[in-house]
Amino acid sequence: EAQVTQNPRYLITVTGKKLTVTCSQNMNHEYMSWYRQDPGLGLRQIYYSMNVEVTDKGDVPEGYKVSRKEKRNFPLILESPSPNQTSLYFCASSLTQGPYEQYFGPGTRLTVT
Amino acid sequence: GENVEQHPSTLSVQEGDSAVIKCTYSDSASNYFPWYKQELGKRPQLIIDIRSNVGEKKDQRIAVTLNKTAKHFSLHITETQPEDSAVYFCAASKGTGNYGQNFVFGPGTRLSVLP
Numbered sequence: 001e002a003q004v005t006q007n008p009r010y011l012i013t014v015t016g017k018k019l020t021v022t023c024s025q026n027m028n029h030e031y032m033s034w035y036r037q038d039p040g041l042g043l044r045q046i047y048y049s050m051n052v053e054v055t056d057k058g059d060v061p062e063g064y065k066v067s068r069k070e071k072r073n074f075p076l077i078l079e080s081p082s083p084n085q086t087s088l089y090f091c092a093s094s095l096t097q098g099p100y101e102q103y104f105g106p107g108t109r110l111t112v113t
Numbered sequence: 114g115e116n117v118e119q120h121p122s123t124l125s126v127q128e129g130d131s132a133v134i135k136c137t138y139s140d141s142a143s144n145y146f147p148w149y150k151q152e153l154g155k156r157p158q159l160i161i162d163i164r165s166n167v168g169e170k171k172d173q174r175i176a177v178t179l180n181k182t183a184k185h186f187s188l189h190i191t192e193t194q195p196e197d198s199a200v201y202f203c204a205a206s207k208g209t210g211n212y213g214q215n216f217v218f219g220p221g222t223r224l225s226v227l228p
Contacts, residue, residue: 107156
């Protein structure tokens with residue numbers, strides 16, 4: 001089954017404790033992206049990747065890191081989480097040459113206390 | 114950079130009526146405009162999209178119109194049903210060509226279809 005998976009689905013952590021949210025897709029998509037969803041703000045892009053070893057900042061990259069060492073995986077790293085990073089996070093993937101439909105993962109609900 | 118506005122933020126309609134959601138974008142280079150539907154507790158899913166060389170696209174009860182001159186596009190849902198209740202997001206591509214898949218999303222519209 002074609003899918004995007006994220007782990008963990010729920011995470012409660014404390015300020016400053018490094019964490020990683022994993023994202024994996026099995027559709028051989030070149031493009032992957034991370035978004036955060038906050039009430040009234042829609043989906044805001046954090047980082048994206050056009051292919052292996054090619055990453056770039058989105059609209060709200062501060063406090064986040066990513067890596068793309070393999071085509072299927074695109075982990076999101078919070079080196080020192082802060083309460084303002086409490087949010088719902090979505091990973092998405094798509095082809096780069098079209099169609100451009102983005103397939104989203106199930107989401108990760110992160111709470112930083 | 115690209116900025117996408119979306120109105121209204123909430124919309125309630127009676128079952129069977131039509132619903133219209135409007136979006137405006139700022140970057141005249143945008144060439145791809147998808148609409149995503151997010152049901153409560155679920156992930157966003159594409160429902161329809163339109164490219165800049167097309168003025169209108171229809172898929173059963175859903176249609177999207179695009180006015181490039183005015184830089185706005187709209188989602189039209191006819192004969193609404195309770196299962197249409199969800200949050201709808203419009204989006205505009207950040208550029209042309211291979212970056213068509215890089216979007217800026219609007220803030221969303223919560224649609225409630227009342228039985």
